[in-house]
Amino acid sequence: MGNKYFRGFLMGAMIGVAAGMVILPQLNASTRKRIMQTSRKMVNKAGDTVGDMMDME
Template structure:
């Protein structure tokens, strides 16, 4: 897996979350909170994955 692939997966997840939020504008507070938490997890995981990929590429 290359860095472009990891970036693409992360970008796709974030775009999907944003699209989902636009389709359901009348969410209650609890649902919005869950989405924000999931967004933070995805961003964190994506950043960690990109950093790991970068480290692997630099080691070679």
């Protein structure tokens, strides 16, 4: 169960990154900076969550 969830999460993240790469060049510098900061935070949180999930097993 957990493995399917993790794969789905990664697939969604990859699709989101690809969409962001298409949209990002059309935005102004301030918006790009804010998106990059938020995405870094989300990646860090996702990494922490994955680490916590691995510790549970």
